[in-house]
Structures are given as C-alpha cells and as structure tokens.
Amino acid sequence: GAGVSQSPRYKVAKRGQDVALRCDPISGHVSLFWYQQALGQGPEFLTYFQNEAQLDKSGLPSDRFFAERPEGSVSTLKIQRTQQEDSAVYLCASSPGLYYEQYFGPGTRLTVT
C-alpha cells in the first residue's frame, strides 16, 4: 500500500519567509509524528498527534513553529519567519498507534538562505 508522503520534497526559503510542510500518513494510522534531522545526526522529535489532538509539542524549538492535523489525517508543519538555523530535513512518521513502530516519509529538505 501507499506509504507516508510529504510535500514539497525540497523547499528554499528566504530568511523571514513563512513555509508550510505537508504530511499524508499511511491510511488508518492514528498517530503522526514530526521530527527534524540535521546533517549527521539522528532525527529529533518535534511534535505528535493522536488523531486530531496534538498531545505533545515539547520538541518545537520556538513559537515560530506550529503544527496542525485538523481532521486527523493530513498534517501541516508551519514555520513562520524562517531563520537559517531552521535549515534541516523535516521528517513525518505515522504509526498504527502510540508505542507501535513508526514509518517515515521521504522528508522535506528545507534550506533557508
């Protein structure tokens, strides 16, 4: 079946611009996670949803980062007033439920110039 999809795959933004990153989870997966991966490092947790409820946003680095999943399926990660330090790969993962295995999408590589 179809895996997790993310769009866009690549995004170049000028410093100060707002960006929106989309994630389509595996059909039927109730849990959705966002991670940030810097070059040479493992992914770092940002936030997660159980259906439409955002249960943990402790990993969001600043109040410029905002995520939503209004209908419990597609999720959007929004970054306002992008900074150079926001440049990274943003990974979305979905899971059949909490504590189960997570399946990652291809990621969005964000470059802030």
Added chain:
Amino acid sequence: QKEVEQNSGPLSVPEGAIASLNCTYSDRGSQSFFWYRQYSGKSPELIMFIYSNGDKEDGRFTAQLNKASQYVSLLIRDSQPSDSATYLCAVNPLYNQGGKLIFGQGTELSVKP
C-alpha cells in the same frame, strides 16, 4: 550522558561477514526499541523492532535486547555492499507518555566487496 548512544563509526566489514551494531540507552524503564536503516539522502527505513528481552530474528537481521544492561544490538549476517548505510537506534522511553522516539546519532556501516 546522551539518552541513546551509538558509536558513529564508520564500521567497516568485508562482504559476507557479520556486522554488529550496538546501542545503549539511559532510561531503564524504556519499553520499545527500533532499528532504522538510512541511506545517504534518504529517510529512515524501519528494519527491526523488539520489545522483550532476548533475540528476535528476521532474515539476515537479528535484534538483541538486554534490559538489565540497557543495551540493544543489531546483527547483520552475510553482510552485502547494499547494507552500507547509517543504522539508527531508537528508543521509546518510559517517562514519555506518547510514543515519541529518541534516536542515537547513528552508526555508519561500510561493507567492502
């Protein structure tokens, strides 16, 4: 002390040999353990997960978990050049009530023909 620690490598093994990848974690109450493979420029791909002490085998891969010693390992038998990648260990710690994963920095594996 990092929550999840891996040797960054690179670990180099000849084709056909057994590759042994190790990971230690700090939260003694951790319940779920995952191994992901990540090719350069790609997203993490789940290859094994283990919840109970002991060994779990899947094809050429064996995951080993020792909760008393707080380590989890991945053995790759009959290593192939196509196994060359970064292997990420991920742990779901008990203190976390929501299933987010804590990743190590990854071990780079190189299988030489």
